[in-house]
Amino acid sequence: MTQIILVDDEAPVRESASQSLKLAGFDVLPFDNAADALAQISDSFDGALITDIRMPGIDGFELMRQVIAIDKDIPVILISGHADVSTAVAAIREGGYDLLEKPFPSSELVDTTRRAVEKRRLSLENRELRQELEESSRIGPRILGKAPAIESLRRTIARIANTDTDVLIIGETGTGKELVARSLHEHSQRRNNNFVAINCGAIPEQLLDSELFGHEAGAFTDAKAQRVGKFEHANGGTLFLDEIESMPLSTQVPILRVLQERSIERLGSNQQIELDLRVVTAAKIDLKEAAERGEFREDLYYRLNVLTLELPPLRERREDIPLLFQHFLLVASARCESEVPPLSAEALHTLMGHDWPGNIRELRNIAERYVLMGEEFNYDLAALMQSGDVSGGVPLPEQVACFEKAMIEQSLLRHKGNIKETMEALGLPRKTLSDKMQKYQLDRKRYRDSEIE
Template sequence: MDGFPPGQKHNGEQETTVGVTGPVIFIDDERHIRMASQQTLELAGFEVQSFDNAAAALPLLSREWPGVVVCDIKMPRMDGLAFMEQALAVDRDLPVILVTGHGDISMAVNAMRDGAYDFIEKPFPAETLIEVVRRALEKRGLTLENRTLRVELEAHSAPGPRIIGNTPSMQRLRALIARLADTQADVLILGETGTGKELVARSLHEHSRRQGHNYVAVNCGAVPENLIESELFGHEPGAFSGAQGRRIGRFEHANGGTLFLDEIESMPLAVQVKLLRVLQERAVERLGSNELIPLDLRVVAATKVDLREACARGEFREDLYYRLNVVTIDIPPLRERREDIPLLFQHFLLVASSRYQREAPPLSSEQIRALLSHAWPGNVRELRNAAERYVLLGESLGYDLDRVTQGFSLEGMTLPEHIDCFERSLIEQELRAHKGSIKETVEALGIPRKTLTDKMRRHGLDRRNYK
């Protein structure tokens, strides 16, 4: 015996190679087994953390953790079976591989019935350990991938519009909406004109338990000042001149659901006082009535201005601002997430093509550069209008964008950022055109396969998303 596990050479090379890598936790109270197994797995390409007791490894586990656990059954304090029970309570699909002595095989078989992925009997060859870990990591990867696909399918099939974008800021936005959707907290949405504030408000409603009740939207800037109180709070017959019948206000109509108050900065100061009272008391009083009507609703407000500055100018009540500003969602402008522009434009092209029953011609590289270089002061709304014009007018993106193609600007972007955006957009366009085929995409772009896969990995592109 040379002291190395079978399958491992003296020079540190590993005879057995694997294609699947990932994190592995190895737990054994015997130091020589722990160290030798860790070395075996690391030489095979796995990322290994080893522990001499099971309890120390538990905090590392989560439903999102992409690895597997190898754990000895016979250990002091917490044994392998007790560890497995707690690990599977964190995630029932987490692969736990048990290491057994000769007399523990029947115990291990029973453990597999209880959810263990597999077991290895001591002493074990290095190849056996590597192969079992490799299979377990493959299973773990498929499990997490299926979960992700399930979430994406639910998002695609959910009612209401979808929030589209793969940039980190949009991923954070969707994650924040998911965390807030089913809470009772009122929300203040901040964003420039055209960024999609109502889309976010509707998403909060559609992903909450209130989705079966009314979603009511009011543009405070579009309602005349002399009508806004009646519009929001309702009125009784004779409450004012012309009030002939009872009117149910928007607050009451949204009871049980969500009330979206867009352009909240446009609300008259006198109405802001009444709004603050409704938010605090969760009850509304119709004009001309002394009866308080209890409310169970979420209020989502949105603004395109800095409300703190509006408070300083005396245009917005400070107490109402602090009442609304408990939870905020900030939507980034389109110019700060340019990588999403081609994806959004393609989405709007499909919608417009379906609406107008016209096929949109494919974009040229110059037109992609124009899309990426335009300032988009109107944000996503302006991009959607450009996509509709492109479907209706054929080769033209519209005057402003067509002019950019002749001498496009890099305003707001560094040269490396512009090159990255353009490169990603071209790769996405070809993947989409060839339905995710790497072979056809390589031929269309005229680059080696390895170059394409490296660039796809750098840009976070997955061919399966384009099938």
């Protein structure tokens, strides 16, 4: 039911208008002052605002200006008992949708409101279409799928991207947790700053504190130079802590402090470094159950559990499997500079019948193998999946080259063509990276201004 916000300081007018709109099928939120009504307005508001012009405190004109500042496409219907030509012209000129003069018949109020609501519906639909077009034109991976859970996920990301609220992502291995974290970053106002990802389970415990918080020269043995930690490197942007459940209990205490105080101290330093960043964490297990078992700090769990996104496993969104597989075929074929292999009805049946314990990651790997080796198996996907043999008849150097090119291209995409960051991510000297980019005809300019989720 479409929501209408109605503001009028005169109770009889407010009650009469509310009743007429409710009988017409609208959900009405009546207010006797503009300040309370304004608190209900956001850029995702899908209805219309009806407000009296002359009111104590914030009047209708000022309320309209503030609403338009939030979203210029929200229809604002102004009502007044003192309307004249100049008032109507001023109202429309400043962005008002329409103006009604008291007393007005209920039919006129309802008709005007219906037109305003339809205008708002079309505005939101056009906005969504524009966003989809922008998404489809981006280089790199996207959150694809038409399953209800995925469409809901995309809407949630769009709604919360520009907030600073920390987010916890829960999902099985391979469901795309880092993709969602990156999407949150790329849709936010932090997109021009660093997105820093760290896998808490892939770093030795004795090095984790240094990786996260950095250290001063001489802070410990082998600390020969100052090092900026991941938190500091992500300042102004987003820090993604994957497999947070793998973080040692000893490190969880300072992590909790950072989340609460938004500041850090490098190891070996007493100087506080203020942080402005968003922290996104991900786990593949139930952290509440882990906390109850004493394997995860309960206070950290409750601090992380402000806003949680749960990613469905692939077996629970089977309708998306053909779309995702076709997408991965296109990507793999482009990277390997080969034709997109055919996909038969039997192949689709095989895809839909598999349980996908490795989720989207497994699906992507099968798509890449299908591009590389499909011909060797006469494009029999079932035989290819059962073989478990990635060598086939493709020469090893060709497989290595294709994989190497894909890895370099992914890193260039992720770091938007920044050679220094790509070198560090891949662990390659500048000369080696330059030679390989020349070999595979990879131009950094192609990735410099790209946006990926």
